[in-house]
Amino acid sequence: MNVMITGYGRMGREIENILIQRGHSIALRVDKGGYGDCTEVTADGLKGVDVVIEFSLPQGIENNIRLYAQSKTPVVIGTTGWDDKKDIIKDIILNNKSTLLYGSNFSVGAHIFFDLVSKAAGLINNTPEYDIMMLEYHHNKKKDSPSGTALTTAEKILKNNNRKEKIWTDKLDRAIDDNELHVASVRGGQIPGIHTVTLDSFADSIQITHNARNRSGFALGAVMASEWLQDKKGFFTVEDFIEELLKK
Ligand SMILES: NC(=O)c1ccc[n+]([C@@H]2O[C@H](COP(=O)([O-])OP(=O)(O)OC[C@H]3O[C@@H](n4cnc5c(N)ncnc54)[C@H](O)[C@@H]3O)[C@@H](O)[C@H]2O)c1
Known part of the structure; x- marks a missing residue:
């Protein structure tokens, strides 16, 4: 072409x-x-x-x-x-x-990540012992938080999980409610973008990470x-x- x-x-x-x-x-x-x-x-x-x-x-x-x-x-x-x-x-x-x-x-990788997270959020619908949350890292020049990718990922979790109804992006001075999805952001260094979704239970923890190198x-x-x-x-x-x- x-x-x-x-x-x-x-x-x-x-x-x-x-x-x-x-x-x-x-x-x-x-x-x-x-x-x-x-x-x-x-x-x-x-x-x-x-x-x-x-x-x-x-x-x-x-x-x-x-x-x-x-x-x-x-x-x-x-x-x-x-x-x-x-x-x-x-x-x-x-x-x-x-x-x-x-x-x-x-990013094709980001879309694969969205799909994996959507699937994982749905898999824990009937297993309430698993909670779900997200952490994202970006470089020190980024002007917004959470990132657009984090918000898209969060929307997919809300869509596929029947317990999470809203996103919480601020710091918490109380226990988080069951229907809140915590999305936390860290800024610093040169990181092009890391998004990790964690599924956590008493017995174990599962993490899905998209790590953009450039x-x-x-x-x-x-x-x-x-x-x-x-x-x-x-x-x-x-x-x-x-x-x-x-x-x-
Ligand atoms: N969709 C995605 O996957 C994705 C990924 C990364 C960045 N972006 C977006 O892509 C855009 C560019 O990002 P970047 O990091 O390369 O920015 P940049 O500032 O490095 O480059 C933008 C360039 O566009 C030029 N420009 C501005 N208006 C123009 C016009 N009307 N005609 C021709 N040239 C024009 C500027 O002179 C500049 O050189 C931003 O909107 C950014 O948010 C999208």
Whole structure:
């Protein structure tokens, strides 16, 4: 595939590495901050492009997507923080009979972790001696807590477990209620992201951990999703791709 990379920051560079490893070519790197070959997406720049992979920032995303849609160039969007524009963007894609796939987590490993945790949360429904809880670690620059991945994991636990009804993310000055899922966050060092779900009973303890070593898992998932998109038309999420990949 001949691929345009929009947003040539930390993720854009990782994506370039993976594209080259998988035998694809780079058509153009577009970066508003001047780090790429040019600063704007244009109709001319999209000529001969098989797919666009965009991990930029949410400002300006609508404009870029309009150009991809008008030229019917499929696009994979990893940029986060544009949920408020989702309906408008879906209309742009469908009205132009074009193709878009987006997701807030492209790591295949993280999706395997979500599935394992969902299954584990359901397995203890009839065994109340097992409690369930979560701890996540991230580097000292992270601005939010708990992480988006922790919140997604917690939602999956609430959905599959019949005792847990709400998430508790603060410190506790009392005993935790049975219906509360404790999600604790630790910040420090360089850790790209560790999420551990523990199932604990009097007799034993079971831990499921996802340990992201770097950003390459996100980049690989995005490139694989762009390959999957080649024979598709319409508006997709990363879950559509992952479901087929893991043959759920
Ligand atoms: N979906 C996932 O799995 C996943 C994983 C990691 C990061 N992200 C998201 O990807 C995005 C990028 O992350 P990053 O760490 O590479 O950020 P970054 O700041 O390192 O890079 C973003 C780059 O995009 C450029 N840019 C901004 N607006 C642009 C526009 N309209 N057109 C072209 N270029 C533009 C900036 O100049 C910058 O170089 C963020 O939204 C982040 O939350 C998603």
